Amino acid sequence: MELHRVGIIGLGLIGGSIGLDLQAKGHEVCGWVNKEENAIKAKERGLAQFISTDPEIIADCSIVILALPLPQLIEPAKQLINALPINAVITDVGSVKKPVLNKWRRLHPKFVASHPMSGTIHTGVEAGQRKLFKNKPWVATPDETTDNDALTVVKNLAISLGSDWITTDAETHDQAVALISHLPVYISASLLKSVNEERNNKVSTLAKTIASSGFKDTTRVGGGNPDLGVAMARYNSEKILETFTTYRASIDKFEKMISHKQWDKLKQELEQTQQNRSNYL
Amino acid sequence: MELHRVGIIGLGLIGGSIGLDLQAKGHEVCGWVNKEENAIKAKERGLAQFISTDPEIIADCSIVILALPLPQLIEPAKQLINALPINAVITDVGSVKKPVLNKWRRLHPKFVASHPMSGTIHTGVEAGQRKLFKNKPWVATPDETTDNDALTVVKNLAISLGSDWITTDAETHDQAVALISHLPVYISASLLKSVNEERNNKVSTLAKTIASSGFKDTTRVGGGNPDLGVAMARYNSEKILETFTTYRASIDKFEKMISHKQWDKLKQELEQTQQNRSNYL
Structure with missing residues (x-):
């Protein structure tokens, strides 16, 4: 698999786990977190190579994963939208897909709605763990506006983490x-x-x-x-x-x-x- | 604790587990099972020292545990009732207590209604295991007809298996x-x-x-x-x-x-x- 510079917005259970696995695969991972204290903890835990509260951190990424809670995903901050590189493939990890897709297909040309279905009872920057996605479903819900190449990029990423790739419609x-x-x-x-x-x-x-x-x-x-x-x-x-x-x-x-x-x-x-x-x- | 000769009717998950633990504590255990094939398997697994399909097996027991499914407990066979030694303490392990108590307080003077609350997904003669009751509730539901000495015997038995002894009313x-x-x-x-x-x-x-x-x-x-x-x-x-x-x-x-x-x-x-x-x- 081609090596990427991957941006992850939010380093909680899902974002942090993706960060750990991607680094192990040789990718460069840049994490953007909301608070300085989370940046410090995430650095200690090595959830990404580069971690900052400054959106500039994701500027050169070719893939960006929105690993945010549903409200921040569905009602995204302007700062977030403006920070996303226009040429990057963007995907999310939200557990509901229709409102995410409705919002994001207008916001970015290479957005792919997806949902890695893994969980533990833990949350936050302490929760990320290796191999969380192994043998778990990773569901993508492309529609007629979804860029096919972007979909393939996300598919390869999911499969490289050991997920079972599934596509269906958001509904x-x-x-x-x-x-x-x-x-x-x-x-x-x-x-x-x-x-x-x-x-x-x-x-x-x-x-x-x-x-x-x-x-x-x-x-x-x-x-x-x-x-x-x-x-x-x-x-x-x-x-x-x-x-x-x-x-x-x-x-x-x-x-x-x-x-x-x-x-x-x-x-x-x-x-x-x-x-x-x-x-x- | 005083050593007993304990009869167990039925050597499924609960009966078999009690049999294993009681033997380890030095008691003599006699198991009465319904089918020859279960007797053979129960012997192989060492669920009791003496195992038979003949009710005579429990004749000399000072404690008898009715480890039967609810229907056989609530509508007991004549053969079962007749086989119980009149001087023995009798207890059951049924998960419902009012109908059991209503039936059995008329059938035996030393009957104590009880319910060890342990389970696994396994059933039958292959299911019994050591220490199933450790740190698990064992609820007894005495009423005004319950013999106090008999209750103490069952209590000591439950505590010796590591259970938390609880008494309440059947309702x-x-x-x-x-x-x-x-x-x-x-x-x-x-x-x-x-x-x-x-x-x-x-x-x-x-x-x-x-x-x-x-x-x-x-x-x-x-x-x-x-x-x-x-x-x-x-x-x-x-x-x-x-x-x-x-x-x-x-x-x-x-x-x-x-x-x-x-x-x-x-x-x-x-x-x-x-x-x-x-x-x-």
Whole structure:
């Protein structure tokens, strides 16, 4: 693979992890961060060779990765837009693609909307780690305005980090992530809320004492980063609300099987969900 | 601790694990299993010193543990009832306590209803493992008919396996497990059902391809043992149906915050659930 000078805007979990991997592949990495303290920490951790709070740092880059939280990505600062080299390939890592693409296809001719699907519970400049993307999906959502050569550049970069490259349209992406990534946050948070709002004190105290691995797993994403949970809801609300409707229908069916004592039917359903899960996880 | 001759009825995950730990503590363990093939496997694995499909095997035991699935526990076979030594302390490991206690307090004078709260995804005679109960809750639900000395015997046994001993009433237990152990199965299964019933083929195919660790965790218990999912529903349906009502109210609140674009409120709620979870997990 051709060696690049790659700019990364934001050196949090995703940006920092990309920075570590790209350097290991021989690329030159320039990181632009918002605060001096983050620049210092990112330098200590070696997340990029060159790190600054000055946008000038990305001036000579041939690829720039916008590794920013959704709000800064969807409502980008003027300073950010002006700092991007016109000839560079630009890509993002946002978990919602339609509003990103709608915004950015007007802002830069070589913008490629993409979403590396890797995560840990950690965030910030301390979170970046090697090989975060290995064997994980990296979804790109090109449309008719997307530059084909730019798409190939991003594809090669994703593949060089070990990702499974997938392309689809932004609409399909946003619907799929609403279902498997965003909805789980709210159904998991709802479970925590239900335990917390249990009015019988004896029950709620015992519940909290005996909560075990099953509860821990089911509530993990509902106890995650609140800012991320808000950003998803904000920028993918239409698709998420559709999944609430589907989900409520499923919940209602299970409730009905239980209240009507349809044990054979319940068993069939649970056999089905067991089978489904093992088919694709 | 005094050494006992302990009978275990059923050498699946829980029974087999108890058998392994008790032998390591110097007790004599007698296992009664339903099928010859299970007896052979259980012998190979050393789950008990004496193993048979003949109920006579438990005749001289001073403690007998009913490590049976809920249906066999709540509707016990005559052969089982007749085989229990009248002077032995009897306990069970069922995940629902009220129907168990209602049944068994009439069947044996030294019955103690209890529930060791440990699990893995494995079941059957191959599943038993050492130290399954270490630092895990073991909840007993005595009532006014429970023999105090028998309760102490079960308590000492649970503590000797490293469990955290908790006593409460059966009603409170069943409500708490409905909330943190049973409800999660159906909300998790509902998520799998929603993905499976997604009508847009492109979306459902992509969703299955990119489903990641968050989805995996949230759906783990919904992809578990169907028989267990049915047994919980069957024997704890009243409490489970109450939790559906509470849970739906929580889901509705999250949906409303999203549809009304109440981002500050949503952030507060997610901060709350994040805090709650870290407080007790």
